[in-house]
Amino acid sequence: MDLDLYLNSYVYVIIFLLLGIALPVGGLTFGRLVRPHNPYPEKLVPYESGILPTGDAQIRFSVAYYIVALEFVIFDVETVFIYPWAVALDHLGWFGINAMLIFIVVLALGLAYSWKKKVLEWN
Amino acid sequence: MTAFNADWSLMTPEIVLAILALTVFTIDFTTGIRGKKPFIGILSVLSLLITIILVVIFNQTPGSIGATFVVDPYAMLFKIVILIGVALVIINSMSYMEKHHEMYQGELYSLLLFAALGAMLMVSSADLITLFIGLEILSISSYCLAGFRKSQAKSSEAALKYVVLGGTASAFILYGMSFMYGLTGTTNLGEIGAGIQQLYGQYPYLVIMSLLFMIAGFGFKISIVPFHMWAPDVYEGAPTPITGFLATVSKVAGFAIMIRILAVGFGGIYHEWYFVIAVIAALTMIVGNTVALVQKNVKRLMAYSGIAQAGYLLVPLAASLSFNITMSMIVYYAFAYIFMTLGAFAIITHVTENAESEDISSFAGLQKRSPFLAHSMTVFLLSMTGLPITAGFVGKVYIFLGVMSSEMVWLAVVLIVTSTISFFYYFGIIRQMYMMDPKEDSSMLKAPTSISLIVTISLIGTFGLAFFANMLTNYMNGLMWIIL
Amino acid sequence: MVPVQLYLALAAILFCIGLYGVLTRRHLVIVLVSVELMLNAVNINLVAFSSIGPFANITGQVFTLFVVTVAAAEAAVGLAILIALYRNRKSIDVIKQDLMRW
Amino acid sequence: MELLFMVFYGVAVLGLLLIGVMYAILFERKVIGYMQVRIGPNRHGPWGMLQTAADVMKLLMKEDIIPSRVDRKVFIIAPVLAFAPSFMVLATIPWSENLVGANLNIGVLYFIGISSISTIGVLMGGWSSNNKYSLMGAMRGVAQMISYEIPLVLAIIGVVILAGSLNLNDIVYAQRDMGVWFIVPQILGFVIYLIAAIAELNRSPFDLPEAESELVSGYHTEYSGFRMAFFFLAEYVYAIAISALATTLFLGGWLGPILPGVVWFFLKMCIFMFIWFWLRATMPRVRVDQLMSFGWKVLIPLALLNIVITAVIKVWMG
Amino acid sequence: MIPNILSVLVFLPLLGALIILTIPNEHKNVIRSVAGITSFVTLIISVIVWNVFNRSTAGMQFAENYTWIDLGFVSFNYQLGVDGLSMPLLVLTTIVTFLGIVASVSIKDRVKEYFVWMLILLTGMLGVFVALDMFLFFLFFELTLIPMFFIIGIWGGSQKEYAAFKFLIYTGLGSAVMLIAFFAMFYQGAVAEEATLNFLRLAEIYANPANAHIISDAFKAGLFITLFVAFAVKLPIFPFHTWLPDAHVQAPTPASMILAGVLLKMGAYGLLRVGFGILPDQAAKFAFLIAILGVVNIIYGALLALVQKDLKKLVAYSSISHMGIVLLGAASFTTQGMQGAIFQLVSHGFIAALLFFMVGAIYERTHTRMIEDLGGLSKTIPILAGFLLAAAMASVGLPGMSGFVSELLAFMGIFGASPDIIPAAKTIAVVAALGIILTAAYLLWAMQRTTFGQLHQSNAHLEDARPIEYIPMICLLGLTILIGVYPAILSDVINITVIDIVSKIGG
Incomplete structure (x- = not known):
């Protein structure tokens, strides 16, 4: 792939990014011209099904969320290795298969471990 | 690609250890996480023994896999040291686990096995990437191990400090490496070493900066001054057998690879950096030995002692000796260090657990409570002090002899004077054991089989290395230490 | 074309910010994030060298992949330990982690 | 020009x-x-x-209400962050042989990478709202999205192996050269992709983050007016993007007889859109524990299996 | 003749220690007898060696040489041998240690440990006197440190730990300095000729004029000073002596006997063997300084002894004073002087051991060491008091006793010293003689206050010498008198070696 095409592709990406930001910003700015604006305290209270909220809303949540996040990080990053491998599999042949088999077995063992440790249960 | 047609049999020990480690890990989690499982420990020790045998068999003839993974005597000897160390740590953990049911036993063992694997990879690597992977396998396992007593705030705190500082250290190492890569276009140590002199001519500041970053990073890992501040805290907080692990295996492996980088990668510009190492070694010895004097907690004391020992190990590197002599010294001392330190840690584990206190006074009157442990501890402490007739003595004299024949006599003086200072704190423990009365409520202390086993092995190692040092030194004389 | 020095400068700045964060921030999560920042500074270095360095080749990118992975693993372990610590101490303020003092 | x-x-x-x-x-x-x-x-x-x-x-x-105790900056940025990535990923979709914006050689990676940023938008929206419903919704949403991102990503690898490229155009060409759309050799991958995509989109039966009966409206409970519209828009744009990607990866993209490529592409996308709606009309909502365990215990192992099988077959066949 | 007799001699005590380790704690008498027998057999062997020793050659005898640790560039050798310098000290060691072990009946606590340390100590001391390899010498030198630390620290007096640590650090630092000197010597030798740690070989290398351009005089001078400082700690010489009173006073009686009787001699032996043996020209150059230090030691030790209220401390300071004579004699670089020095080593070994034993025996009965609390002992315990008096007389240098011979020889030596080596030798001798008078003063004064004088009330009813106490007393006193009356028994062993040493600078 020649450099021009390579760069052009990223110009597209940037244009899309800018447009993606411009639309909400533009929309909201335009909306300001047409929408009413008269806040009063009751309106600005967080909605909790009509009951006045008590305590801080930014509560601590179950540790299960953290664990899922950790699991995600591990597995998501592992895919970093699988993608280049997948692309290059033609060149790698059986060597590549073996290497990746080892990798996946280890990954699967990790999964089995968290399974057994009830990390994947949600309660 | 060279990896396809490489001689993978060179890697047999690593591969087998990996398989065994995974097997241990699988057996562990499939048989239920909690509960006492001494057989997992035995299995782990067996795995390590098998690996040691394989190392001896398969690493005899040097070779390399794609110039990233090398098998040479240097790697082989360090692998043996590491594997022995981990095996001793596991045996030690087995008795520790008896008392701490809240810890997941099998996980500890498998983490230790993975750490051993990482360390093995690391000492065999001749490529920055492989090296980094090995280092991180070891480090990340160590972080987990340090925080293994989850319910203990101290343990968690230790682990967190370790993670943060260890991560920072990794970043330093990597930052240094990234410049080496950028300037040479390769991550292979041999190729870097081949071009380093020319490179230094072109970009002196960048090369030195890169080197300093790496020294700082590895300095963290092996806790040399001024990068040692984490060690006492982490050592204190970590479970005691793990403290032993951190003080020995982790440190020795870090050393091995730091030396390989310095010797192979930066050997060409030796005269530019040896003085830095000398100063660091001197500082390490001075700070380690003097701060140890005021420690009341045994594990902190051992941390500072370990810092000082790291200083001794750095000395041969700083003294401009022939490569073979330097290597022999370091390997000999590494062997001595692993035995004496792990033997001491086995006893420390048992005594502090029994006393439920890590204060030095928990050793009071140990001679009356358990003569065997007290005498053995004395031997290990004497060895660490460098008194006869122990491996530590021979090792220290050996290093001293070497450094005396270099230009840096002042370093020798620092070595010897700080060793003398170390008499105070090592003999402080001896004083507790022999000259203090046991606490009133204490009874006879019976050493469990596992502790006795480690102590016996360590005693054999400590004495054997002294009396039969010739076997090791003869083997090491004239070795082709590093192939590339 | 942007010269490689600019990338290096960016990386250096990020590295310093990360180091500063590690050394000064009180919130442990931010400290961990700072460590990640340092590692990513390294990645910028590696990738920059890999594509427009004096000896551009693919090795740097391979290295980067490994660094990313390791950084993730380190972060995962770090956060797990952080949770354990929080359970024990009810605080993740650096200043308050003082059970052990030298 | x-x-x-x-x-x-x-x-x-x-x-x-x-x-x-x-x-x-x-x-x-x-x-x-x-x-x-x-x-x-x-x-x-x-x-x-x-x-x-x-x-x-x-x-x-509608009036734009920003409640008093929200984290204002984050609150305002969140909808933008949810929308922009889901639109950005469209840059690389090959609508037809010649109608493609960014012809990236890492198209698949780009798609996956950018699209996962919208998760952060969800989290920021929920967290900044200072409302327990929002927070719960956001947490659930994020947990679900990241959990299902893994099978999604792993499912795509089967296609990548077969095509040997990450470029979306090349993937379509590969299907043309092979003579069969990847849905056939990659049927397992396709099913995993489909399920994971639904969860990724927070659509029924995996619409727990927005379960009206439990969480009012999930992470955008506190949003009103046009800001809410952008969350809404982001969801649909993302749905379209996922459909477009599925079309490219599994259904041969623009390939098809007689009609122009764009039309084929559009039709195939419509099938996916229809499936989303169909499922919504017929399936009950799953429980949260079922949702999580299904993703981790079924989809991920299957996806890994799929990778192995695909790779072995690929190398075996030469 | 037993092959490897020196090895047997050195390691026999270690074997005894191992045997003791297998005996249960309760059998204290068995342990005592095993220790006694072991040390006695060691004594017998040393006497055999003494008898077989060839008096007509200066070379090393009973030599053994094995490579122990081969480091590639140099090897640590297991190399033993005795000559006229080490032979008397070897016998001194076995005798004093055996008697010390006999005197150890007073040790009631932790008997097993005690004797194990004692025997290890014996091995260490013997090793020092027979080692011919620097590494081996250093090893044994350090090895003596550990048992002595334990013996002082566990079985010592009220301030035992302080004394033990002080001993440890001082002598540890001394060894450290010694190691530096040794290896510097090794390195320069290796540069000049050959990498060796052998004392004899090094002496040759350093004596070889061909090496003068590599081994400069300045280097040699520095080396000598370093060595001197190293051994000065052990000897001890004036500014480095402060550990000695503490250690001697706090140590249990047998340990004091060994400390004064043997350990101090290790310092002197090292100085003679290494300092004088390898660097004779430097020794000659510094002879004046050494002589001055010797005089300072004599006077300083005597003055301090004069003001002591504690009898044991007094004896300790008298040791410092007496070691000055060794320096003085050695510095003279005459045959008589050197003989005097060695005579003094041996004679002081016996006398100091006897003195410490007597002080210990008296302390055991009176539970005080304060001179003012003693007094009139001749009335209650005439035999012990008599031996104490005899010991003091020997220490003063009464003719017919060994102290007289050694002092006489040393003074003759210094009088006859060549003015090139020691200028103003006569003045020095006169000042030193003043010190001898002081010695007489403090010892006689002390005796007058303890053995004679007013009987202290609390000392009215004391048990006199027990049978077992006769063994050390009679043996030590007998040996003192034997050497005093028949000095040839010692001098014919040392003569050739002494002449050899002296000839090296004269030559």
């Missing part, structure tokens, strides 16, 4: 997309209506064609 064309392309995609979303919403309401034996929207315009436009106008003119 070239730049102008690029901008034009971007604006065109955006415009078409907005129209597409409008009619996708209408399509959904109609499909569900008919499935439930009712008519659906039919007041505005012929066959209710202007219903969504009217809704948009309504939302535009």
Whole structure:
């Protein structure tokens, strides 16, 4: 792939990014011209099904969320290795298969471990 | 690609250890996480023994896999040291686990096995990437191990400090490496070493900066001054057998690879950096030995002692000796260090657990409570002090002899004077054991089989290395230490 | 074309910010994030060298992949330990982690 | 000049997309209506064609309430962060052989990478709202999205192995050269992708983050007016993007006889859109524990298996 | 003749220690007897060696040489041998240690440990006197440190730990300095000729004029000073002596006997063997300084002894004073002087051991060491008091006793010293003689206050010498008198070696 095409592709990406930001910003700015604006305290209270909220809303949540996040990080990053491998599999042949088999077995063992440790249960 | 047609049999020990480690890990989690499982420990020790045998068999003839993974005597000897160390740590953990049911036993063992694997990879690597992977396998396992007593705030705190500082250290190492890569276009140590002199001519500041970053990073890992501040805290907080692990295996492996980088990668510009190492070694010895004097907690004391020992190990590197002599010294001392330190840690584990206190006074009157442990501890402490007739003595004299024949006599003086200072704190423990009365409520202390086993092995190692040092030194004389 | 020095400068700045964060921030999560920042500074270095360095080749990118992975693993372990610590101490303020003092 | 064309392309995609979303919403309401034996929207315009436009106008003119105790900056950025990535990923979709914006050689990676940023938008929206419902919704949403991102990503690898490229055009070409769409050799991967995609989109039966009966409206409970519209829009744009990707990866993209490629592409996308709506009309909502364990215990192992099988077959066949 | 007799001699005590380790704690008498027998057999062997020793050659005898640790560039050798310098000290060691072990009946606590340390100590001391390899020498030198630390620290007096640590650090630092000197010597030797740690070989290398351009005089001078400082700690010489009173006073009686009787001699032996043996020209150059230090030691030790209220401390300071004579004699570089020095080593070994034993025996009965609390002992315990008096007389240098011979020889030596080596030798001798008078003063004064004088009330009813106490007393006193009356028994062993040493600078 020649450099021009390579760069052009990223110009597209940037244009899309800018447009993606411009639309909400533009929309909201335009909306300001047409929408009413008269806040009063009751309106600005967080909605909790009509009951006045008590305590801080930014509560601590179950540790299960953290664990899922950790699991995600591990597995998501592992895919970093699988993608280049997948692309290059033609060149790698059986060597590549073996290497990746080892990798996946280890990954699967990790999964089995968290399974057994009830990390994947949600309660 | 060279990896396809490489001689993978060179890697047999690593591969087998990996398989065994995974097997241990699988057996562990499939048989239920909690509960006492001494057989997992035995299995782990067996795995390590098998690996040691394989190392001896398969690493005899040097070779390399794609110039990233090398098998040479240097790697082989360090692998043996590491594997022995981990095996001793596991045996030690087995008795520790008896008392701490809240810890997941099998996980500890498998983490230790993975750490051993990482360390093995690391000492065999001749490529920055492989090296980094090995280092991180070891480090990340160590972080987990340090925080293994989850319910203990101290343990968690230790682990967190370790993670943060260890991560920072990794970043330093990597930052240094990234410049080496950028300037040479390769991550292979041999190729870097081949071009380093020319490179230094072109970009002196960048090369030195890169080197300093790496020294700082590895300095963290092996806790040399001024990068040692984490060690006492982490050592204190970590479970005691793990403290032993951190003080020995982790440190020795870090050393091995730091030396390989310095010797192979930066050997060409030796005269530019040896003085830095000398100063660091001197500082390490001075700070380690003097701060140890005021420690009341045994594990902190051992941390500072370990810092000082790291200083001794750095000395041969700083003294401009022939490569073979330097290597022999370091390997000999590494062997001595692993035995004496792990033997001491086995006893420390048992005594502090029994006393439920890590204060030095928990050793009071140990001679009356358990003569065997007290005498053995004395031997290990004497060895660490460098008194006869122990491996530590021979090792220290050996290093001293070497450094005396270099230009840096002042370093020798620092070595010897700080060793003398170390008499105070090592003999402080001896004083507790022999000259203090046991606490009133204490009874006879019976050493469990596992502790006795480690102590016996360590005693054999400590004495054997002294009396039969010739076997090791003869083997090491004239070795082709590093192939590339 | 942007010269490689600019990338290096960016990386250096990020590295310093990360180091500063590690050394000064009180919130442990931010400290961990700072460590990640340092590692990513390294990645910028590696990738920059890999594509427009004096000896551009693919090795740097391979290295980067490994660094990313390791950084993730380190972060995962770090956060797990952080949770354990929080359970024990009810605080993740650096200043308050003082059970052990030298 | 070239730049102008690029901008034009971007604006065109955006415009078409907005129209597409409008009619996708209408399509959904109609499909569900008919499935439930009712008519659906039919007041505005012929066959209710202007219903969504009217809704948009309504939302535009609604008061923009920013509650008093929110984290204002984060609150404002969140909808943008949710929308922009889901639009950005469209840059690399090859609508037809020649109609493609960014012809990236890492197209798949780009898609996956950018699209996962919208998760952060969700989290920021929920967290900044200072509302327990929002927070719960956001947490659930994030947990679900990241859990299902893994099977999604792993499922795609099968296709990548077969095509040997990450470029979306190349993937389509590979299907052409192979003579069969990847849905056939990659049927397992396709099913995993489909399920994971639904969860990724927070759509029924995996719409727990927005479960009205439990969480009011999930992470955008506190959002009103046009800000809410952007969350809404982001969801549909993302749905379109996922459909487009699925089309490219599994259904041969623009490939098809007689009709121009764009039309084929559009038709195939519609199938996916229809499936989303169909499922919504027929499936009950799953429980949260079922959701999580299904993703981790079923989809991920299957996806790994799929990778291994695909790779072995690929190498075996040469 | 037993092959490897020196090895047997050195390691026999270690074997005894191992045997003791297998005996249960309760059998204290068995342990005592095993220790006693072991040390006695060691004594017998040393006497055999003494008898077989060839008096007509200066070379090393009973030599053994094995490579122990081969480091590639140099090897640590297991190399033993005795000559006229080490032979008397070897016998001194076995005798004093055996008697010390006999005197150890007073040790009631932790008997097993005690004797194990004692025997290890014996091995260490013997090793020092027979080692011919620097590494081996250093090893044994350090090895003596550990048992002595334990013996002082566990079985010592009220301030035992302080004394033990002080001993440890001082002598540890001394060894450290010694190691530096040794290895510097090794390195320069290796540069000049050959990498060796052998004392004899090094002496040759350093004596070889061909090496003068590599081994400069300045280097040699520095080396000598370093060595001197190293051994000065052990000897001890004036500014480095402060550990000695503490260690001697706090140590249990047998340990004091060994400390004064043997350990101090290790310092002197090292100085003679390494300092004088390898660097004779430097020794000659510094002879004046050494002589001055010797005089300072004599006077300083005597003055301090004069003001002591504690009898044991007094004896300790008298040791410092007496070691000055060794320096003085050695510095003279005459045959008589050197003989005097060695005579003094041996004679002081016996006398100091006897003195400490007597002080210990008296302390055991009176539970005080304060001179003012003693007094009139001759009335209650005439035999012990008599031996104490005899010991003091020997220490003063009464003719017919060994102290007289050694002092006489040393003074003759210094009088006859060549003015090139020691200028103003006569003045020095006169000043030193003043010190001897002081010695007489403090010892006689002390005796007058303890053995004679007013009987202290609390000392009215004391048990006199027990049978077992006769063994050390009679043996030590007998040996003192034997050497005093028949000095040839010692001098014919040392003569050739002494002449050899002296000839090296004269030559």
